[in-house]
Amino acid sequence: MNALMPILVLSTSLVPAIAIFFVAEEQQRLRTAINLAGALCKLALVAVMLGGVAWGATYETRVPLLPGLDFLLRVDALALLFITLSAFLWLLTTIYAISYLGDGPHLSRFFGFFSLCVAATTGIALSGTLITFFMFYELLTLSTWPLVVHLGDKASMAAGRKYLAYTLAGSAALLLGMVWLESLSGPIEFAVANDIAKLDQTSLRVIFFLLIAGLGVKTALLPLHSWLPAAMVAPAPVSALLHAVAVVKAGAFGIVRIIYDVYGIALVNELSVGLPLAVLASITIVYGSLRALQQTEIKRRLAYSTVSQVSYIVLGASIFGPFATIGGLVHIVHQGLMKITLFFCAGAWSERLHVYKIDQLNGVGRLMPWTGVAFSIGALGMIGLPPIAGFVSKWYLGIGGIQAGQPWVVAVLLTSSLLNAAYFLPLLYRAWFLPPTIAAEPGRERKPWLIAPAVITAAASLGVGVLAGLAFSPLGWATLIVERGYGP
Amino acid sequence: MSLESDLLAPGIPWVVYAIAIPLVAALAAIVLGMRAARLALPAAAAACVAALLVVAQVYAHGTLEYAIGGWSPPLGIKLRIDGLSASFLVCTAIVVSAIAVYSRPLFGSGDARETRAGFAFWPLLFFAWAALNVLFSSADLFNLYVALELLTLSAVAMVALDGKADSLVAAMRYLLFALFGSLAYLLGVALLYGAHGALDMQLLRAAAGEDGVTLAAGALITAGLMAKTALFPLHAWLPPAHAGAPAPASALLSALVVKGSFYLIVRLWFDVLPMAGTVAVTQLFGAFGAAGIVIGSWLALRQARLKMIVAYSTVAQLGYLFLMFPLAGGAVGAQPWAASAWTGGIYHALAHAPAKAALFLAAGVMMKAVGHDRLSGLVGIARDMPLAAFAFGLGAVSLMGLPPSGGFTAKYLLLTAALASGQWWWAAAMIVGGLLAAAYLFRVLNRFLQEPDDPPMREPAPRGPQVVALVLAGISILMGLLSHFPYHLLQIGRSVAAAEGLS
Numbered sequence: 008m009n010a011l012m013p014i015l016v017l018s019t020s021l022v023p024a025i026a027i028f029f030v031a032e033e034q035q036r037l038r039t040a041i042n043l044a045g046a047l048c049k050l051a052l053v054a055v056m057l058g059g060v061a062w063g064a065t066y067e068t069r070v071p072l073l074p075g076l077d078f079l080l081r082v083d084a085l086a087l088l089f090i091t092l093s094a095f096l097w098l099l100t101t102i103y104a105i106s107y108l109g110d111g112p113h114l115s116r117f118f119g120f121f122s123l124c125v126a127a128t129t130g131i132a133l134s135g136t137l138i139t140f141f142m143f144y145e146l147l148t149l150s151t152w153p154l155v156v157h158l159g160d161k162a163s164m165a166a167g168r169k170y171l172a173y174t175l176a177g178s179a180a181l182l183l184g185m186v187w188l189e190s191l192s193g194p195i196e197f198a199v200a201n202d203i204a205k206l207d208q209t210s211l212r213v214i215f216f217l218l219i220a221g222l223g224v225k226t227a228l229l230p231l232h233s234w235l236p237a238a239m240v241a242p243a244p245v246s247a248l249l250h251a252v253a254v255v256k257a258g259a260f261g262i263v264r265i266i267y268d269v270y271g272i273a274l275v276n277e278l279s280v281g282l283p284l285a286v287l288a289s290i291t292i293v294y295g296s297l298r299a300l301q302q303t304e305i306k307r308r309l310a311y312s313t314v315s316q317v318s319y320i321v322l323g324a325s326i327f328g329p330f331a332t333i334g335g336l337v338h339i340v341h342q343g344l345m346k347i348t349l350f351f352c353a354g355a356w357s358e359r360l361h362v363y364k365i366d367q368l369n370g371v372g373r374l375m376p377w378t379g380v381a382f383s384i385g386a387l388g389m390i391g392l393p394p395i396a397g398f399v400s401k402w403y404l405g406i407g408g409i410q411a412g413q414p415w416v417v418a419v420l421l422t423s424s425l426l427n428a429a430y431f432l433p434l435l436y437r438a439w440f441l442p443p444t445i446a447a448e449p450g451r452e453r454k455p456w457l458i459a460p461a462v463i464t465a466a467a468s469l470g471v472g473v474l475a476g477l478a479f480s481p482l483g484w485a486t487l488i489v490e491r492g493y494g495p
Numbered sequence: 496m497s498l499e500s501d502l503l504a505p506g507i508p509w510v511v512y513a514i515a516i517p518l519v520a521a522l523a524a525i526v527l528g529m530r531a532a533r534l535a536l537p538a539a540a541a542a543c544v545a546a547l548l549v550v551a552q553v554y555a556h557g558t559l560e561y562a563i564g565g566w567s568p569p570l571g572i573k574l575r576i577d578g579l580s581a582s583f584l585v586c587t588a589i590v591v592s593a594i595a596v597y598s599r600p601l602f603g604s605g606d607a608r609e610t611r612a613g614f615a616f617w618p619l620l621f622f623a624w625a626a627l628n629v630l631f632s633s634a635d636l637f638n639l640y641v642a643l644e645l646l647t648l649s650a651v652a653m654v655a656l657d658g659k660a661d662s663l664v665a666a667m668r669y670l671l672f673a674l675f676g677s678l679a680y681l682l683g684v685a686l687l688y689g690a691h692g693a694l695d696m697q698l699l700r701a702a703a704g705e706d707g708v709t710l711a712a713g714a715l716i717t718a719g720l721m722a723k724t725a726l727f728p729l730h731a732w733l734p735p736a737h738a739g740a741p742a743p744a745s746a747l748l749s750a751l752v753v754k755g756s757f758y759l760i761v762r763l764w765f766d767v768l769p770m771a772g773t774v775a776v777t778q779l780f781g782a783f784g785a786a787g788i789v790i791g792s793w794l795a796l797r798q799a800r801l802k803m804i805v806a807y808s809t810v811a812q813l814g815y816l817f818l819m820f821p822l823a824g825g826a827v828g829a830q831p832w833a834a835s836a837w838t839g840g841i842y843h844a845l846a847h848a849p850a851k852a853a854l855f856l857a858a859g860v861m862m863k864a865v866g867h868d869r870l871s872g873l874v875g876i877a878r879d880m881p882l883a884a885f886a887f888g889l890g891a892v893s894l895m896g897l898p899p900s901g902g903f904t905a906k907y908l909l910l911t912a913a914l915a916s917g918q919w920w921w922a923a924a925m926i927v928g929g930l931l932a933a934a935y936l937f938r939v940l941n942r943f944l945q946e947p948d949d950p951p952m953r954e955p956a957p958r959g960p961q962v963v964a965l966v967l968a969g970i971s972i973l974m975g976l977l978s979h980f981p982y983h984l985l986q987i988g989r990s991v992a993a994a995e996g997l998s
Contacts (some may be wrong), residue, residue: 028885071979072904078976116881138907142898142975149892159875159946167941175933178897179926186907186922190832190914 012056012066013080013133016090019049020097020129024122030115038118039105045122046098049129053087053094057479060087061487067135076194078142079135083198084488085336088481089132089260092340093252095467096347097125099460100252103351104244106456107358117157121248123150128253131260137185137195137269140261144181144225147257148174154245155238166237173224173234181221188214188269197268204274211270215280218265225258226321227314229291236310243354246306250313251347256339259320263336266324272332281325282413288322289419291315296426303364305353308430309346312389315423316342323404326416331407333485334400340481341388341396344468348385351461352378359451368434370443375451377458379438381465386431391424394472399482502548505556510576513545513584514628521621531617532599539592542624546588550984553581558988560634568635568695575634575696577988579841582981583631583758586845589970590750590852591624597856597963598743612656612741619656623649623747630755636684636694639759643680647673647723650752653744654736665735672722672732676756679719686712696767705770713768720763723756726817727787730810734794737809738802742859745802746852749809754844757816761841764824772825781821785924787814792931796938801861801868804935805854808894811928812851815843815909818921822912832915838985839908842974845981846893846901850971853890856964857883864956870939875947882961884943889968891936893975896929901974 023045030038056066066082082090104121108114127150130143148171156167189195191210192203203211224231235255239246249255266275275281295315302308319342323335355378356362362371372379388395401420408416452458475482520538524531552559558577567573576584602616626646633639651673655666688694690709691702703709725733737749764772791811798804819840823833860883861876862868877884893900906925913922974981 028881070976072976073908073978073982113878116877138898142903145897146899149897153944156941156944159944164941164945167944168937171933171937175930179930182910182929183922183926186910187914190911 009064009066010068012052013068013082016049016052016056016082017080017126017129017133019045019052020122020126024119024126027115027122028119032113032115035110035114038115042101042105042118042122043098046094046101049094050098053091056082056087057091060084061478069135072138076138077136077196078139079196080130080133080139081135081198082133084484084491085263086132088336088484088488089256089339090129092256092343093125093128093132096248096252096343096464099351099463100244100248100347102456103247103354103460104242106454107244107354108242113157116153120150120153121244124154124248124253126150128257131257134264135197137189137197140264141181141185144257144261145178147225147253148178151249151254154248155241157242157245158240162240166234166240169237170234173231177221177224177231179221180217184214184217184221187217195269197264201269201271203270204277208278211274212278212280215265215270215275215278218269219262219284222258222261222265225254226262226317227255227258227291228287228318228321229294229314232291232295232314235314236307239304239306239310243306243350243357246310247347247350247354250310250350251343255313255317256343259317259324259339262321263324267332272327275325276327281327284325285322285413285416288318288325289416291318292322292419292423293426296423296430300426300430303366305356305363305365305368305434306350308365308434309349309353312349312427312430313346315427316346316389319400319404322416322419323400323407326407326411326413328407328411329489330403330410331416332489333482334403334405334407336485336488337403337481338400340485341400341468341471344464344471345385345388345395345397348381348461348464348468349389351464352382352385355457355461358457359454360445362445365434365437367445368437369441370438370445372435372438374443374445375458377452377462381461382438383435384465384469386435388468388472390427390431391420394469394475396468396472396481399472399475403482500555503552503555505552505559507552508561508574509545509548509552510559510574510584510628510632511561513542513549513588514625514632516542516545517621517624517628521618521625524617524621528614531614532602535595535599535617535620538621539595543588543592546584546628549576550581550585552576553578553987554984568698569693572638573634573695574632576632578984578986579758579761579989580631581987582841582845582984583754584628586848587624587627587631587751590848590967591620591747593849593852593963593967594743594746594856595620597746597859597960600957600959601741601743611658615652615656616741616744619649619653620743620747623653623752627751627755631758634696636687636696636699638694640677640681640684643723643756643759644677646752646755647677650748653748654740656741656744659739661735662739665732665739668732669736672725672729676719676722679715679722681719683712683715683717683719686715696762699767700769703768709768710771713763713771716763717760720756720760721783724753724760724813725810726813727783727790727810730787730791730813733810734803734806737806737855738800742802742855742862745806745859746855749806749855750848750852753809753813754848757813757844761819764820765837769825772820774825777821777824777827780817780824781918781921784814784817784820785921787811787817788924788928789814789931792928792935795935796931799870801858801870801873801939802855804870804939805851805858808854808932808935809851811932812843812847812894815905815925815928816840818909818913818925821918821921822909822916827916830916832912834986834989835908836912836916837989838982839905839912841985842901842908842978842981843905846905846971846974849967849974850890850893850900850902853886853964853968853971854894856960856967857887857890860956860960860964864953870942872951873939873942874945875943875950876953877943878950879953880956880961882958882965883956884940886961886964886968887943888940889965889972891932891940893968893971895932895936896925897933899975900972901978902971904975904978 127147134140299311388397629642795807822836893902896906
């Protein structure tokens with residue numbers, strides 16, 4: 008059973024993906040049923056595994072590809088952190104997408120690739136060897152592209168080209184780094200100690216640079232970030248998925264794996280490549296916030312906010328110390344919950360009120376109160392207001408910085424929080440305190456499946472902050488990961 | 496004795512059946528004329544079974560040898576089947592069978608039966624298949640020459656099948672290149688026979704030294720085979736010929752026919768004249784390969800017609816095959832990474848076959864619906880024929896070398912060997928080639944997904960041919976996930992002596 012579990016959890020997304028491709032366009036109920044069945048099965052399996060892993064079980068599926076080179080799916084605590092997030096948000100995003108897209112064109116194609124995208128994310132989380140990781144990482148690139156170009160118009164195709172140009176160049180760097188490393192040391196497996204410290208230090212540094220550059224594209228690290236705001240032309244559920252679960256998180260998760268499971272934080276420290284990465288992440292954090300401030304479109308502002316927020320994870324991972332690591336890991340979940348809330352709300356506004364720009368936001372809080380409250384919770388959390396999730400991440404990152412003897416991290420966090428406030432508070436002010444400028448009729452929120460997901464994720468962002476002290480909260484789980492050998 | 500061990504006993508010459516069934520089918524197709532299409536599927540199924548039995552036999556017993564008529568070389572002719580032969584036999588069986596299924600409605604019914612194409616297609620397909628099977632299992636250089644000629648002539652005729660002026664010009668050019676290749680090959684073989692009095696590969700390997708005649712013969716044979724494989728700079732005939740032929744013929748030519756002559760080059764340099772592979776020679780091979788990758792991909796990027804893009808892609812993909820020579824050939828053959836490089840090169844040739852066939856077959860479906868294959872006409876075609884578009888996409892993944900696919904596994908093996916051996920320039924060529932492939936293939940896929948401004952009315956495409964293309968594309972993907980078995984099959988009787996496994 009333990010050998011079957013990773014395959015099962017992967018198939019809960021992969022099988023629906025393949026099945027949906029063959030569902031006729033007009034069979035909406037069947038498509039919805041397959042989607043939701045997959046998502047619910049996945050949540051059930053995740054619940055079982057959470058219990059198992061907490062008590063020390065491991066689940067492993069190994070298929071040999073070439074002599075010495077294995078396709079390995081393995082559930083460890085870190086994998087489960089990511090899978091739980093993606094399983095939960097997949098369910099909500101699917102519900103949201105069904106309502107958002109209504110009976111638009113090419114829905115079987117859309118939901119097929121949507122599920123494939125989630126399957127790839129699950130595979131990335133489960134990967135136990137570097138080659139397995141690379142396989143799913145590329146599957147993610149390929150399955151996301153049809154979603155980005157879903158509308159098929161000129162702007163979408165251009166965004167799709169940009170997305171591919173960035174991500175495929177990133178893949179080439181990642182592939183080169185991986186093959187170079189494995190040609191020196193043999194195939195890399197995450198869970199076992201990889202004896203690469205004896206290799207030539209210069210090579211190791213160059214390989215580290217290649218790997219991070221390859222992963223940095225999806226993470227939207229400066230200067231590899233500009234595909235992300237461009238990809239905003241995609242439908243709102245796609246943006247939500249890209250920004251909260253799938254693409255940027257896959258990159259950040261990969262960086263965590265490279266630092267902790269391929270090199271080891273001690274070796275990263277010894278090669279002194281951690282500090283430059285932390286500095287780059289900090290620059291990205293501030294730069295992303297500054298650019299967000301300049302945007303006039305809601306979705307583009309949120310996009311630059313993602314550029315900034317995802318680098319918190321990289322910052323936490325690259326600083327040498329347990330608290331910073333916990334802060335980075337927990338932000339994988341926290342940023343996902345808050346950012347998806349914001350995108351759900353932005354999508355609901357554009358769908359129900361045709362509001363796209365910030366200066367159209369006047370009074371929408373009163374027109375759509377549930378959405379307004381959800382958005383406010385997400386935005387305040389991003390700023391770092393206690394007790395919402397974002398505060399917990401920032402607190403741990405700050406303490407981690409001081410612990411590691413890098414007090415400038417606190418300055419970066421404070422600057423970023425001020426900037427966050429500067430670009431989110433005007434939105435809240437307009438939404439709640441200015442009179443509506445658009446003619447509004449009641450019943451704007453009478454499409455419950457478009458509104459409920461945002462309310463649920465907003466409640467969750469609040470909940471994981473308030474209940475952070477529990478063992479099964481994201482913070483408790485991140486602490487468990489660090490206790491099990493992620494710390495220095 | 497169980498049924499299984501009875502069936503797979505090394506004494507049963509299943510390989511002779513694998514050769515004889517397509518040969519008999521080809522002759523029968525001539526006799527049957529317009530009714531030949533009915534014979535196609537049973538014959539293909541039978542030949543497939545024979546090829547699979549050969550694989551099982553090799554897996555169970557190792558390299559097999561049969562002396563035809565009981566006469567051993569140097570008097571008689573020998574068939575020798577190792578893992579390499581068996582892999583190509585089964586790859587051919589799968590791709591040709593798929594082409595046969597795809598072609599039945601095209602060349603087997605209605606008006607098509609009355610045309611020259613409908614009459615000639617089936618004998619040519621089965622002759623080519625028989626020739627390929629001889630090629631992959633014979634150990635005698637002259638016997639190989641006969642197979643090579645049969646293959647070339649069927650292939651040239653297939654290019655000319657529709658009888659249009661363009662196709663005839665392309666076929667003529669192909670014929671000239673191929674005849675030059677045959678002459679050079681034959682001359683080389685004659686020189687070898689004169690110097691060593693043998694045509695059997697193993698006898699020649701024992702007899703041949705580093706004398707001038709042997710090396711000159713090797714060079715002649717290689718040049719001839721390179722012309723037939725369309726290795727850069729002898730590639731000019733390939734794109735018009737492969738793009739001009741009817742889709743199933745294009746699939747056969749690009750997926751398999753060029754691999755036949757490539758296979759012989761591998762046999763020559765690894766089995767017959769391993770000592771001739773000096774650093775200069777193998778690096779030259781690599782340079783031709785790398786140039787083919789870059790120039791072929793660049794030209795593919797500049798084409799306006801779908802089938803021309805796919806055909807230039809073949810020029811580029813064939814380039815990868817020749818990177819195995821600097822990484823595994825000659826003096827470096829004893830290095831630990833040579834094993835991965837050799838397997839990677841062969842795996843690339845095998846994985847390219849179903850992927851490229853899928854692309855041509857999908858292109859054929861689209862061309863039939865649209866009436867032409869200019870890219871501008873293909874906008875939004877994913878809506879009308881999603882299966883064909885999906886098949887094209889999956890095949891493209893393998894050609895780009897993205898995981899999971901056979902193309903990726905091959906590239907991984909070649910890349911590891913290139914970096915482990917310090918020959919980083921070949922790794923660079925492969926990475927650049929992968930990016931260029933992504934550029935020219937996504938250029939096509941972009942059109943498929945784009946929404947047309949005014950949706951054209953297209954006749955609905957039949958599902959059957961699309962499914963065939965999808966199955967082939969699926970095989971090229973599965974080759975990346977289930978690489979364990981083919982990897983071990985290829986090691987059976989492998990001539991490069993090196994430690995197994997990745998360094």
